[in-house]
Amino acid sequence: MEHTISVIVENKAGVLTRVSGLFSRRGYNIKSLAVGETDVPGISRMTIVVNGDEKTIEQVEKQLYKLIDVIKVIHLTDEEFVERELVLIKLNVSKSTRTEILQVVDIFRSKVIDMNVNSFVIEATGTTSKISALEKALQPYGIQEIVRTGMIALSRGAKKSKGVSIK
């Protein structure tokens, strides 16, 4: 099963290595990892998507907590949460395919953010399944390059995730 966890960390040198090293060393496969600063200076949030059974995830969480720079581990899969990923797709276009592609872009509520005679760069945000569907829809036209940010996620509702108070 896929689990999404948020890891709140002090933004210290090497913290990303410590976190990712912990996964690789124990043979846990990271499916996606995204990092960025939070509203509190010096504190970052990592969103990690990882596959594993309950027992594995419990170990992952406990091992993460053992890292000195880790402040909080939130298992989002335990609560309601929203998730998004950003993707950029560079695509071949020709006169004959241009309109069709624009239709696809429209249907997926994505955007063309760069164009020239024979290529587009398309931007889209959404859940993993939406992005995969878009990718599939664009495949026939010839994808040149693709880049995904990895999943980011937050719990739903007004309250902060359980126990997160870092200010």
Next chain:
Amino acid sequence: MKITGARAVIKALEDNNIKYIYGYPGGAVTPLYDELLNTDIEHILVREEQSAAHAASGHSRTSDTVGVCLATSGPGATNLVTGIATAFMDSVPLIAITGQVSTSMVGTDAFQEVDITGITLPIVKHSYLVKDASEIPQIFANAFHIANTGRKGPVLIDIPKDIQLTSFEYVEPTKPKLMGYNPNYYPNIKQVARIKKILEKSKKPLLLIGGGAVYSKCFKELEELFEKVNAPILTTLMGKSAINNNLENYFGMLGLHGTAASNYAINQCDLILSLGARFDDRATMLTDNFAKNATIVHVDIDPAELGKNITTHYPVVSDIKNFLDEFNPIIEKLDYSNWINDIKKLDEKYPMKYNKENINPPMVIDRLCNLTKGEAYICTEVGQHQMFAAQFYKFSKPDRFVTSGGLGTMGYGLPAAIGVAKANPDATVINICGDGSLQMNFAEIATALEQNLPIKLFLFNNSSLNLVRQLQYFGSNKRYSGIEFTCNPDFCKLVKSYPNTEAYRIDDISQIDDVINKALNNGKFTLVEVNTQTTEIVYPVASARLGVKKLDYFDGEEILY
């Protein structure tokens, strides 16, 4: 007050009551070595950096202070790695200081540069690369706090040379405040009450004591527990040193080379109260078969250990002493005599034994234990001799067994003994070793002599890596490979070649007591060499495949539980 980075390091050590630092100099730490001339902290120059870490580890384990080791950048730092990993696996608090090339050169593959924080990432509790001299006081305050609290462990501090030389305005460090680090030392009271009930309901409980109990220094509290709960007591290898091994209900070590009685008890019990044991695979063997009928109560200071290797029914995150402080007062006297007698019978049928005809390691260790009243500090290397020491030396005082349990590091014993002897100047310090292990770090004999440490080496010489031979005997159909030493030195002559040493050889059973007594009383660094057979095997051997369900007890005699 302006001070240099190097002075700040030494000051931090002074402020943390450090009296000794084990190290080896080099270009990247010359400012620190210079500062060492201005302090009362004594530097102990070892012969190789690995030993500095092991010595600091021995010191740490048998004293109230954290062990500190120091090495230069590059090869000095990498030589520390085995020592740091050894400390990590055994949860030994340790501060490892390494020099680093100057900040402007970091990352350029400069002469003697290695990314030691990167290399040691999986084997430290935490590490720092100092980027600004003014950070030093706080980094050290944090490092000591991290190393010596919660589940203890090594912390590495890597300090570029220019930073050691930089002056800055000294500011007293504040009490460590680490946002993400708040180890929990106290048990949940409701859970403690629940465990009391579980124990009262149990018909066949057993008390399993691990290394965590040693670090928690709860000897007295454990005795109180044993007095109240008359149940069988077992220990892991690391737990031996947490209790008096002569207790009537103590049935020895469990696991791979554990006693028949303790492995039987594990199979038959209906409750394990585990205090500071982490259910290492040497203790549990194949976990599918481990304590199948038992409810497992697991008390450990590290939450990540609970449920890691085996399913825990009642997890408790706590320091063992704090747990017992809550638990002991609420339990009534509980008596499980029938269950104990059951195990005793088995213990009588299958005691730990050795051949009484020919001289062998267990026989000598048994005598050594007798003549030292089980009170000596026993360090070991790794091999058969280590297992024999664990089986036959019965510790009557806590905190006396210094062995590399988690990593199983050959070459640990002699340098560790140096640290133990430094920390406990009046104690008898013995290193039980094999010829393989001793040769890994035997240059440290010189360090011991320089420091006037009358350490006693008990060398069981079989000119072979005999524990590996034993593995090949059982596992590779007696196809022996890469285990024989054909050019061993005359160890007695070797030791005697250093000034002011003694060396004895025991060839005959009749000499054992006499030689041991001489060795213990001569006040000198001493080697006692016992030539032993390669045919020696550590019995019992539990079958790894079957967990502890089947034991090769002695010379092919099998026990199936």
